[in-house]
Amino acid sequence: MATKPPKGDPVQDAPQVAEPKHAAAGLPAIGHTLRIAQQQMGVRRTALTLLRVNQKDGFDCPGCAWPEPDHRHKAEFCENGAKAVAEEATLRRVTPEFFAAHSVADLAGRSGYWLGQQGRLTHPMYLAEGGTHYEPVTWERAFDIVAEEIAALSSPDEAVFYTSGRTSNEAAFLYQLFARELGTNNLPDCSNMCHESSGSALSQTIGIGKGSVLLEDLYKADLIIVAGQNPGTNHPRMLSALEKAKANGAKIISVNPLPEAGLERFKNPQTPQGMLKGAALTDLFLQIRIGGDQALFRLLNKLILAEHESASGAGSGAVDEEFVREHTHGFEEFAAAARAADWDETLAATGLTRTEIERALGMALASKRTIVCWAMGLTQHKHAVPTIREVVNFLLLRGNIGRPGAGVCPVRGHSNVQGDRTMGIFERPAPAFLDALEKEFGFAPPREHGFDVVRAIRALRDGEAKVFFAMGGNFVSASPDTEVTEAAMRRARLTVHVSTKLNRSHVVTGARALILPTLGRTERDLQASGEQFVTVEDSMGMVHASRGRLAPASPRLRSEPAIICGLARRVLGADSVVPWEEFEKDYATIRDRIARVVPGFDDFNARVARPGGFTLPHAPRDERRFPTATGKANFTAAPVEYPELPEGRLLLQTLRSHDQYNTTIYGLDDRYRGITGGRRVVLVHPEDARALGFAEGSYVDLVSEWKDGVERRAPGFRIVHYPTTRGCAAAYYPETNVLVPLDATADTSNTPASKSVVVRLEDPVGSTAGRLEQSATD
Numbered sequence: 001m002a003t004k005p006p007k008g009d010p011v012q013d014a015p016q017v018a019e020p021k022h023a024a025a026g027l028p029a030i031g032h033t034l035r036i037a038q039q040q041m042g043v044r045r046t047a048l049t050l051l052r053v054n055q056k057d058g059f060d061c062p063g064c065a066w067p068e069p070d071h072r073h074k075a076e077f078c079e080n081g082a083k084a085v086a087e088e089a090t091l092r093r094v095t096p097e098f099f100a101a102h103s104v105a106d107l108a109g110r111s112g113y114w115l116g117q118q119g120r121l122t123h124p125m126y127l128a129e130g131g132t133h134y135e136p137v138t139w140e141r142a143f144d145i146v147a148e149e150i151a152a153l154s155s156p157d158e159a160v161f162y163t164s165g166r167t168s169n170e171a172a173f174l175y176q177l178f179a180r181e182l183g184t185n186n187l188p189d190c191s192n193m194c195h196e197s198s199g200s201a202l203s204q205t206i207g208i209g210k211g212s213v214l215l216e217d218l219y220k221a222d223l224i225i226v227a228g229q230n231p232g233t234n235h236p237r238m239l240s241a242l243e244k245a246k247a248n249g250a251k252i253i254s255v256n257p258l259p260e261a262g263l264e265r266f267k268n269p270q271t272p273q274g275m276l277k278g279a280a281l282t283d284l285f286l287q288i289r290i291g292g293d294q295a296l297f298r299l300l301n302k303l304i305l306a307e308h309e310s311a312s313g314a315g316s317g318a319v320d321e322e323f324v325r326e327h328t329h330g331f332e333e334f335a336a337a338a339r340a341a342d343w344d345e346t347l348a349a350t351g352l353t354r355t356e357i358e359r360a361l362g363m364a365l366a367s368k369r370t371i372v373c374w375a376m377g378l379t380q381h382k383h384a385v386p387t388i389r390e391v392v393n394f395l396l397l398r399g400n401i402g403r404p405g406a407g408v409c410p411v412r413g414h415s416n417v418q419g420d421r422t423m424g425i426f427e428r429p430a431p432a433f434l435d436a437l438e439k440e441f442g443f444a445p446p447r448e449h450g451f452d453v454v455r456a457i458r459a460l461r462d463g464e465a466k467v468f469f470a471m472g473g474n475f476v477s478a479s480p481d482t483e484v485t486e487a488a489m490r491r492a493r494l495t496v497h498v499s500t501k502l503n504r505s506h507v508v509t510g511a512r513a514l515i516l517p518t519l520g521r522t523e524r525d526l527q528a529s530g531e532q533f534v535t536v537e538d539s540m541g542m543v544h545a546s547r548g549r550l551a552p553a554s555p556r557l558r559s560e561p562a563i564i565c566g567l568a569r570r571v572l573g574a575d576s577v578v579p580w581e582e583f584e585k586d587y588a589t590i591r592d593r594i595a596r597v598v599p600g601f602d603d604f605n606a607r608v609a610r611p612g613g614f615t616l617p618h619a620p621r622d623e624r625r626f627p628t629a630t631g632k633a634n635f636t637a638a639p640v641e642y643p644e645l646p647e648g649r650l651l652l653q654t655l656r657s658h659d660q661y662n663t664t665i666y667g668l669d670d671r672y673r674g675i676t677g678g679r680r681v682v683l684v685h686p687e688d689a690r691a692l693g694f695a696e697g698s699y700v701d702l703v704s705e706w707k708d709g710v711e712r713r714a715p716g717f718r719i720v721h722y723p724t725t726r727g728c729a730a731a732y733y734p735e736t737n738v739l740v741p742l743d744a745t746a747d748t749s750n751t752p753a754s755k756s757v758v759v760r761l762e763d764p765v766g767s768t769a770g771r772l773e774q775s776a777t778d
Contacts, residue, residue: 232262
């Protein structure tokens, strides 16, 4: 049976450390999955719920955006997907009695883990100005409060409407429609903090800000490069696709500062052989220095050009001349920049050896079909956009766009973050999209660009925004520069969160605050016309239906579309030209409008009714047509950048533990990295720790350094000796988000540079217990 939530925060002052694992999944993953699921849901509910995850007649996993294969296993979920489902389908409840027993100040002193473990929210809750406790409120009164605060604004641009990647296509379309009829493009979303760099780079180079491969392409590839990504924890079902690719003859290169168990060996829990022995995945591990990826791909491009131009390479096809000639623009400028790449600079930037790079070159030249996959390890740096453009250059050189088994594969983190953007959740909407909205609904949407996440925090901090509304997510914990973000939120007149569970954003509030509880993916959605379903778009542009089957956690929950429609009717009133009541009654009417506004969604209702849904068109993939300003795929050239590291400092990347999904903490362990019982650890190479004078197991404060001179400190981290790249370190977010300056962002995309934070290690205040004795010869 399900267990009760913890009464107090677990003690985390003595995390235990063992050797890292060298294989992912297998029996331990099954055992951990069942244990967590039964704690949250009980045995019977676990079986009924998990067997519907990612099935064609079931619900879409609320975890990552990895696509489902056409042939589904009965258990079409991974360990972390099962944890996400269990957290949502839990039998634990957060009622008005809970809020009466816990003040906001009390809750603010609890960990994010404890807050999330309390269970599902059951009632709309309101924190009055000057109040100490949340109190229950009716839906009608909640909408009145939002309407009052919006009506008091000097401009609609003083309101911010944030979106989490869990939000369905239907809800996202309604949400942006509401904001734009109100009169603002202030529509930041979680993509601003993760794959915005990918979208910016791909839009500039191939004309569409999405990946160009389908799941079947991985099975056809000769070479798959996985750069800056840890699929074993963040996208575990991807390991099945890599295993199948390997069985079909593909080679895999992993590029990462940390060795990760999931890319070493995968013990597939779906097969007896997989459970016992597993399959080795990586053929070449390039343990790169943080932020050195642009330099690596630039040098590979230089070497490919040199091979093509050499006597030995003449006629070898190292460069696909026909593709370059017919389908690309800017080759000469790119080639000049590539030829100027320097071996010594590249070795310094990457920390790799000449032999390793030459081996990677040989594998690239031997491949006729190459895919490059990446995630936050490439996107969260100052030079993230030119880095990803250099990856595109690498693929264009050999014609690896628009060919089966080849292409770009940015692996999205949240289940519908790509769909939300397709539906118009974007602070810088395309004029064509706004034109289509105006034609369909008869109002003139605003054309001025709105706030992204970083600009929204600045606006709240500076008093330029006064109402913050979040459709899901945990904005405070997900955002950079925690102290600045929290102070900014507290300056708001009103903060509103549409949520399924309690999180830190509910206890860092404006003068007034609302929590609006909503249905989860696992739950039935009944409206006036009957049972409804919603749709999502995965990381590869597949759109499919999601139907919950469980009874709602509370009769007082409303669906996200119903919340938006009710709010819009109250805020916009009789002057609105949008049929909000019709949309709330029947989601098919929303999809009819989407079909007339969003390209690729023609006949939406009929096509999504087919088992498995449909694939959105992708011109570069489907017909080698590139909708850029030049009409071709664009080679680009930019100066090579990589983070500079002062003497005595480390370059820190923030990352997830295995018991974590984004800001949701499922447990206090990181099984694959050998860490249990605590999250405040910093992974440091043993030689770096010794050089800095700290022993393994000692406690330090992490202090970041940036050009503004502000001290940002994360106290009390245990040093763990770990085989990371020399000069580099790693620690978990959101605990380390306090170290990431708000204004330290990627050029063009404005994504926080959370993967390259310069830090120094300091003794905790009043202690030098962790210092090593220095010999007279040191």
